[in-house]
Amino acid sequence: MGLKTALYDTHVLLGAKIVDFGGWEMPLHYGSQIEEHHAVRRDAGMFDVSHMGVVDLRGDRVREFLRNLLANDVGRLKIPGKALYSCMLLPNGGVIDDLIVYFMSETWFRVVVNAGSRDKDLAWIRRHAAAFTVSVTERHDLAMMAVQGPNAREKTLPLLAPAQRTAARDLAPFCGAALDPWFIARTGYTGEDGFEIVLPAHDAAKTWNALRAQGIAPAGLGARDTLRLEAGMNLYGNDMDEDHHPLESGLAWTVAFEPGNRDFLGRQDLENLQRGVGHELVGLLLEERGVLRSHQKVLMSDTAANADDSTALLSGEVTSGTFSPTLNRSIALARVPRTTVSKVQVEIRGKLHTASIVKPPFVRYGKILIPV
Amino acid sequence: MSNIPSDLRYTKSHEWVRQAHGEAPDGAVEVGISEHAQSALGDLVFVEVPQAGRSLSAGEACAVVESVKAASDVYSPVSGKVVAGNAALATQPELVNQDPYGAGWLFKVQTNVSIDGAALMSAADYAIYLADEAK
Structure with missing residues (x-):
C-alpha cells in the first residue's frame, strides 16, 4: 500500500479514481478529467x-545557505512571504529537483x-545544511x-x-502570508490565478469540504497535468532531470548568474x-489528429526529407x-537541437505527423496564447 | 458494478460484439469497447477506426482509443472484412465514454464466424472475468 494524504478518505468518498503517484495514493480524477480541467480554466477547482x-x-545563516544551494x-x-521558483542542481548542472522557496523570516525559509x-x-x-548550522524539518x-481558477480567490476568501x-x-x-493556522500563497501550477494553502493535516x-460548499470543484492529478502543460510549466522527471541542465530544459530564466560573485552549486x-x-x-502543436506523448521521437522536417549522416544529430524527443x-x-514540450525550423515531424506509433514549434505557454489566464 | 448487456459477447481485452441489425449487410457484427474499458481509460480524446474494406484476423490490432493519459489498441474479436468505421468518433470521441454500447460503437465487420463461438464470452462469463481481474 502506498502513502496516503490526510484527504485520502475524502477522495474515496467523492468517488475518485486512485492511482499511485511517486509512492502516494492520489486521485487521478473524480469522474471526468476534462471537466475538471475546464472548471479550473473557467471557474475554480482544487487539488x-x-x-x-x-x-x-x-x-541564522539560512539565507546564506540557500544562496549557495539554489x-x-x-x-x-x-x-x-515572497516566493521564488528555483532548481537545485548537482555540481555538473543536472537538476536534482525544482522547488518553491518562501521567505518567512530572516531565520526561517520554507521550501516545497x-x-x-x-x-x-x-x-x-541535509548534507549541505550542516556546514551552515541550518536545521531541516520535514512538516509531516x-x-x-491548491485552489485555482479565475474565481478561486473570491470563493476561498469567505473561509477566512x-x-x-x-x-x-x-x-x-507569488507572495504568501502566515494567517494562523493557514499559510496561504498566491501561487500555483495551472496558469490560473489562485491560492496554495498549507494547513494542519487534521x-x-x-477545509476541503468547506471549499467544496463554496462551489470549488475537486480536481485530480490528471487535470493538474493538462493544466500545467498548457501553462508551459515543466514537470520534474519529464521535462527536467539529473541528466539535463536547466539551460536545455527551458529554465535559463531561473538561473541567476548575477551577481557574479554568488557561488552556487x-x-x-x-x-x-x-x-x-x-x-x-x-x-509543439500537433497539426493533425492524434496525441503527442512523452518519449516520441521528433525529427526536424528538412532532415526527415533527405535522410543523411546528420539525421541522427537532428532528432529530439517529446x-x-x-x-x-x-x-x-x-x-x-520537446527537447530538440537548437533550430530555426518552424515545423517538425513526430513519430506516433510508427507514422510521422507534422507539428509546429510554438513558444509556451500555450494557455494562461483562460486565454489561448499560441496561433492555432 | 459495470453495465454488461446480456445480448452481447465479450473478449478478454474488453471489446464487445453485437450481431448488427438494420442497414448492416448480412453477417456483419458491430464492435466496441465495454463500459468497464471506457471507464478504466477515462475521457477519450482521440479514436482511430479501421477503413472499410480492410481485412482483419481475429485478435488483430485494428483501432486505437486514446484518453488524455494513454493510448490503447483495440483488437478485432473476429476475422472478416470491415464494412464501416464509426465516422462520428473523429469529432466526438467522447461518445465512447457516454454510450459505449450504442453511439460509441467503433466498427462493423462482415464475418462468417458465429459470434456464439467459444472464443467469445457471454455477459455472465465476462462479469465473472471482471470480478476475477479486480481481485
Missing part, C-alpha cells in the same frame, strides 16, 4: 497536493519539493491544497476571518555549458505530451 514535501529551514537567488527575496524526489532532496539539503503534520481575509485578498502574485478534510559547469548549449526545450482540452488539439 490535494499534500504529497509534496514541505520543509522548514531555520538558522540556482536562483534568494537574495532577491526582500519582503517576508516534489513528492517523487523528496527523499533524495532531503538527503541533499501539514497538508496542502475578516482581518485575515483582507490580508489574503491583498496578496500580490483540518484538511473540514552547479555554477561552474553551467557557465561553461552556457557557451554551447546544443539543445532547447520547445513547445518530454511531455498530452491532449489540450482548451485548444482541443495535442500539445507537447
Whole structure:
C-alpha cells in the first residue's frame, strides 16, 4: 500500500479514481478529467497536493545557505512571504529537483519539493545544511491544497476571518502570508490565478469540504497535468532531470548568474555549458489528429526529407505530451537541437505527423496564447 | 458494478460484439469497447477506426482509443472484412465514454464466424472475468 494524504478518505468518498503517484495514493480524477480541467480554466477547482514535501529551514545563516544551494537567488527575496521558483542542481548542472522557496523570516525559509524526489532532496539539503548550522524539518503534520481558477480567490476568501481575509485578498502574485493556522500563497501550477494553502493535516478534510460548499470543484492529478502543460510549466522527471541542465530544459530564466560573485552549486559547469548549449526545450502543436506523448521521437522536417549522416544529430524527443482540452488539439514540450525550423515531424506509433514549434505557454489566464 | 448487456459477447481485452441489425449487410457484427474499458481509460480524446474494406484476423490490432493519459489498441474479436468505421468518433470521441454500447460503437465487420463461438464470452462469463481481474 502506498502513502496516503490526510484527504485520502475524502477522495474515496467523492468517488475518485486512485492511482499511485511517486509512492502516494492520489486521485487521478473524480469522474471526468476534462471537466475538471475546464472548471479550473473557467471557474475554480482544487487539488490535494499534500504529497509534496514541505520543509522548514531555520538558522541564522539560512539565507546564506540557500544562496549557495539554489540556482536562483534568494537574495532577491526582500519582503517576508515572497516566493521564488528555483532548481537545485548537482555540481555538473543536472537538476536534482525544482522547488518553491518562501521567505518567512530572516531565520526561517520554507521550501516545497516534489513528492517523487523528496527523499533524495532531503538527503541533499541535509548534507549541505550542516556546514551552515541550518536545521531541516520535514512538516509531516501539514497538508496542502491548491485552489485555482479565475474565481478561486473570491470563493476561498469567505473561509477566512475578516482581518485575515483582507490580508489574503491583498496578496500580490507569488507572495504568501502566515494567517494562523493557514499559510496561504498566491501561487500555483495551472496558469490560473489562485491560492496554495498549507494547513494542519487534521483540518484538511473540514477545509476541503468547506471549499467544496463554496462551489470549488475537486480536481485530480490528471487535470493538474493538462493544466500545467498548457501553462508551459515543466514537470520534474519529464521535462527536467539529473541528466539535463536547466539551460536545455527551458529554465535559463531561473538561473541567476548575477551577481557574479554568488557561488552556487552547479555554477561552474553551467557557465561553461552556457557557451554551447546544443539543445532547447520547445513547445509543439500537433497539426493533425492524434496525441503527442512523452518519449516520441521528433525529427526536424528538412532532415526527415533527405535522410543523411546528420539525421541522427537532428532528432529530439517529446518530454511531455498530452491532449489540450482548451485548444482541443495535442500539445507537447520537446527537447530538440537548437533550430530555426518552424515545423517538425513526430513519430506516433510508427507514422510521422507534422507539428509546429510554438513558444509556451500555450494557455494562461483562460486565454489561448499560441496561433492555432 | 459495470453495465454488461446480456445480448452481447465479450473478449478478454474488453471489446464487445453485437450481431448488427438494420442497414448492416448480412453477417456483419458491430464492435466496441465495454463500459468497464471506457471507464478504466477515462475521457477519450482521440479514436482511430479501421477503413472499410480492410481485412482483419481475429485478435488483430485494428483501432486505437486514446484518453488524455494513454493510448490503447483495440483488437478485432473476429476475422472478416470491415464494412464501416464509426465516422462520428473523429469529432466526438467522447461518445465512447457516454454510450459505449450504442453511439460509441467503433466498427462493423462482415464475418462468417458465429459470434456464439467459444472464443467469445457471454455477459455472465465476462462479469465473472471482471470480478476475477479486480481481485
